[in-house]
Amino acid sequence: MFEYYFKLGLRSLRRNRALTALMILTLAVGVAASVSTVTILHAMSGDPLPHKSDRLFVPMIDILPLKGYVPGEKPSFSQSQISYIDAQNFMRSKIGVRRAVMYGVAGPVEPMRKDLGVFNAQGMAPTRDFFAMFEPPFLYGQPWSEADDASGADVIVLSRALSEKLVGSANPVGQRVTVLGRPYLVTGVLATWDVVPRAHHIIGTKGAFGPEDEFFMPFASAIRHETEHDGGMSCNGDNNAPGYQGRLASGCTWLQFWFEMASSGERGQLQQYLDAYAGEQRKLGRMKRNAPNRLYDLNEWMGFLQVVDNDNKLAAWLAFGFLLLCLVNTIGLLLAKFSVRASEVGIRRALGATRRDIFSQFLIETSVIGLAGGVLGLLLAFGALAVVSQQSEDLGTVAHMDIPMLLLTFAMSVLAALVAGLLPTWRACQVTPAIQLKSQ
Incomplete structure (x- = not known):
């Protein structure tokens, strides 16, 4: 019928x-x-990492001055990044399966091709765990080694688009490219990584829906060369001082940090560590507001930053x-x-x-x-x-x-x-x- x-x-x-x-x-x-x-x-x-989004956490601590603080007020966007001091302490904590700190970088790329002039590119300076944490696919090679990560070696991972722009379809692993005025050894090339939203580094000039990063260099290498950041920074914290080294020793917040835990059930353990850390820092004269320390998993983080x-x-x-x-x-x-x-x-x-x-x-x-x-x-x-x-x-x-x-x-x-x-x-x-x- x-x-x-x-x-x-x-x-x-x-x-x-x-x-x-x-x-x-x-x-x-x-x-x-x-x-x-x-x-x-x-x-x-959308959830860019649905199989592990509940295990990835962004810590939020308040190091702003006590003046003007209203207890119970909601955290502001300026508190969504951390200082270099706190990033180093978190990296040394050995909490969780992985830890990654990063910031945006940008500058000129000098191609070896004579028919192509100097052009600007935007990228990131993360620690090595970034690649295992956010799982970008590799077309050639691999991330830099742990030794490169620790020493701040001049190595680099390129995006597929940047690699093809520089050397065409050839494999550039083992070659050197001049980025930001310095030669970097290529250790890997990512396949097209069009993850949306770009939850790993929403704060920056590209935002959650910008194009993929064109290159990645070790965080320690970028710090060693005093590479300027490409993104927002707040210097309302403690012990602010001029210059790049002054920034590293100050309370300026300009870095993004992520913890990866073995399971979502370890969130309480991470929260306890964060509270204990804040208590230790208050003894050193920091974090005078004694504001609640917050943890956001990946989806909560996107909600806090109002991606939608x-x-x-x-x-x-x-x-x-x-x-x-x-x-x-x-x-x-x-x-x-x-x-x-x-x-x-x-x-x-x-x-x-x-x-x-x-x-x-x-x-x-x-x-x-x-x-x-x-x-x-x-x-x-x-x-x-x-x-x-x-x-x-x-x-x-x-x-x-x-x-x-x-x-x-x-x-x-x-x-x-x-x-x-x-x-x-x-x-x-x-x-x-x-x-x-x-x-x-």
Whole structure:
């Protein structure tokens, strides 16, 4: 019977092509608007490391002056980074499976190719555990060694894009590239790493949805060469002093730190360490506010930094509101379409069709409209996302549709059509055969 009703639905759509096209277009526009918005929101709020996000923690301690402090106030964004002193202490703590400290760097790259001039590139200076912690895929080579990490050797890992720009498709491992005015030995090349959001280093000039970093050099090497940071810094802490060495000895906060624990159940152990550390620092005259020490896992961290802000959520609700408006219009069009078929329903009922048969027929017909609206809505959504991606590089990283969102488009379209068709279908089932036969 399903196949029979499906064919009836297709025939019915050809009877009034203008009205059918209007219903499909109305449904497609509503679905496209909502799906394209939800697609962007889905990409922005996605978990980049779902298998370990509850084991990755950002510590937040308050080393700001006591003046102006209001007990119980929420931590500010300026407290989301730590000082060099605290980073070194955390690295020596041996707490957890891995520890990583990092900061953004940027500067000129001098290619060996004569046809390519000097250009600027942005990268990061992390410790070696960064690679095992956030799992970027390698195309060639590997991260630098623990000895390189400890000594601050002049080694570097390139992104695939930067490697291809410098040497084409060749393997550059073992060669030297001049970055920031110094030669660095290439130990590895990452494969394309388009993780979204870039939760590992949201704070910086690129943000959560910027393009991938172009190179990675050891944290100790960057510090040894007094490489300037590329990102935000707050110097409202204690013992501030001028110069690079003064910054290292001061309370200026400009570094990002991550702990990786063996399991999410070890969060309490890490919290105890953080509280004990703050207590020791207060004995040394630091952390006078005695503010609560906080831990954020990866998803909590993105929430704290408002990776998906209220404007994005409001846009999603408005898109669904627009879809609801389109459904209301579709309901009106379906009522108009089904009302002129009252005589057909009356004859079918007189010939023995039950209300259930009529309901099934019209509902399947409505689902056909939903499928057609889904195909058109998908095309419109792809077009909308293409337009959005052209607005900025950041939007280009999130304005793309994956398989789950593709399936959601069809499911949403068919479901929306079925919901819209419930009232018209119910009204069609209420037709009294006797009255319709007398009017013929």
